[in-house]
Amino acid sequence: MERSSASMWRKLNSRYNLVGTECENCKTLYFPSRIVCKNCGRQTKMRDKTFKGTGEVYSFTKIHVPAEAFREDAPYTVAVIRLDEGPMVEGHIVESDKEVKIGTKVRQVFRKMLVEEEEGLIHYHFKFEPA
Numbered sequence: 751m752e753r754s755s756a757s758m759w760r761k762l763n764s765r766y767n768l769v770g771t772e773c774e775n776c777k778t779l780y781f782p783s784r785i786v787c788k789n790c791g792r793q794t795k796m797r798d799k800t801f802k803g804t805g806e807v808y809s810f811t812k813i814h815v816p817a818e819a820f821r822e823d824a825p826y827t828v829a830v831i832r833l834d835e836g837p838m839v840e841g842h843i844v845e846s847d848k849e850v851k852i853g854t855k856v857r858q859v860f861r862k863m864l865v866e867e868e869e870g871l872i873h874y875h876f877k878f879e880p881a
C-alpha cells in the first residue's frame with residue numbers, strides 16, 4: 751500500500767511538476783530526465799531534480815490552425831522556455847493581456863490541457879504564463 755501510493759505520487763509529481771535529473775558527478779541538469787549523463791557515461795550518478803518552473807521565452811510561435819484536440823484554444827502560443835536552471839522545455843503560453851516576446855519572463859502554471867472528446871478524459875499538463 752505504502753509502495754503503490756508512493757509510486758503513484760511519483761508519476762503524478764513528474765507530470766505536474768517539472769522534474770528532470772541532475773548528474774551529481776558533473777552537476778549537469780537534464781529535462782526531460784536522462785538515465786545516463788552525456789558528459790560522464792558510466793560515471794553517471796543521477797538524482798531527481800525539480801525545477802522551479804520559472805524561466806524566459808527563448809522562441810515562440812502562434813498557432814492559428816491547431817491539432818483537433820486543441821481546437822477550442824486556437825489561436826494559442828507555443829514557446830520554448832529556457833528554465834532559470836538552464837534546460838529548455840516546450841509549453842503552451844496561457845493567454846493574457848501581456849505580450850509574449852523573446853526574453854519574456856514566464857512561470858509554470860497548472861492548467862487543463864485538453865479534453866478527449868470521445869471518452870471525456872481531461873488531461874492536465876504544464877503551461878506557462880507571463881510572470
Ligand SMILES: [Zn+2]
Nearest residue numbers: 773776787790
Ligand atoms: Zn555528469
